[in-house]
Amino acid sequence: SGRLQGKRCLITAAGAGIGRESALACASEGARVLATDIDAQALAALAAECEAIETHLLDVTRPADIDAFVSAQGAFDVLFNCAGYVHQGSILDCDAEAWRRSFAINVDGMYALCRAVLPGMLAQGRGSIINMSSVASSIKGVPNRFAYSTTKAAVIGLSKAIAADFVTRGVRCNAICPGTIKTPSLSERVAALGGDQDAVWKGFIERQPMGRLGEPKEIAALVVYLASDESSFTTGQTHIIDGGWSN
Ligand code: NAD
Secondary structure, eight states, X not given: OOTTTTOXXXXXXXXXXXXXXXXXXXXXXXXXXXXXXXXXXXXXXHHHHOTTEXXXXXXXXXXXXXXXXXXHHXXXXXXXXXXXXXXXXXXXXXOXXXXXXXXXIIIIHHHHHHHHHHHHHHHHTOEEEEEEOOSBTTTBOOTTBHHHHHHHHXXXXXXXXXXXXXXXXXXXXXXXXXXXXXXXXXXXXXXXXXXXXXXXXXXXXXXXXXXXXXXXXXXXXXXXXXXXXXXXXXXXXXXXXXXXXXX
């Protein structure tokens, strides 16, 4: 414990899944965590579970809210952009609305948050930005993840560009690229696919060479590492954590 002592962390989509587990992990390492989400109930449950976590409603598709929120908060040491939306289907299934929604949540929100938080980090001369990408991106072509993979590839480019621009000024920026992780939204997506649910789960599990899905805790451990000074020589990288899927 204490690996993030004294650090102030801002996390988006912290109400469930990987974001929630990361908020808890950062707090248990001594960070002061500001956990944000659009789900007030989920945030209340998280705050009740951990005293070191403060919560705030924040929709990453609302840039004016992001600017107002960040300027009221002051400087952060860590930003974990975790919010993301999975559109399932090929380009032929992806109408203009689904395409735009994918970019609004997965890329535009990240742009607005990085832009809002960076000046505070630069003024302090330190900061770590962690952006949620996926193996389904420029790393691997995955069937029926057209819009999702396009946006997650953009996240890699965005992260590398920020890392290059601020490498001499104490701010690091990395992308994390998980394989399939067992989270509430994965359960929802399995349900949405319909049909034989056991077979759908089996399909998700079978594409993982370890024969199992990843756990949110396993991703949170990587987030803590990238947030901490243990990773101080690491920037601009795509951290693949996928149980060997892309190997
Ligand atoms: P999840 O989808 O289970 O939960 C996400 C949270 O996001 C929810 O609490 C929801 O209320 C919140 N949210 C939704 N829209 C929002 C918005 N506009 N603004 C702020 N918050 C919003 O989470 P997850 O499965 O852990 O996924 C988190 C991230 O990890 C996403 O970016 C996802 O693409 C990525 N990812 C997930 C997997 C996986 O298999 N689960 C794999 C690779 C990458």
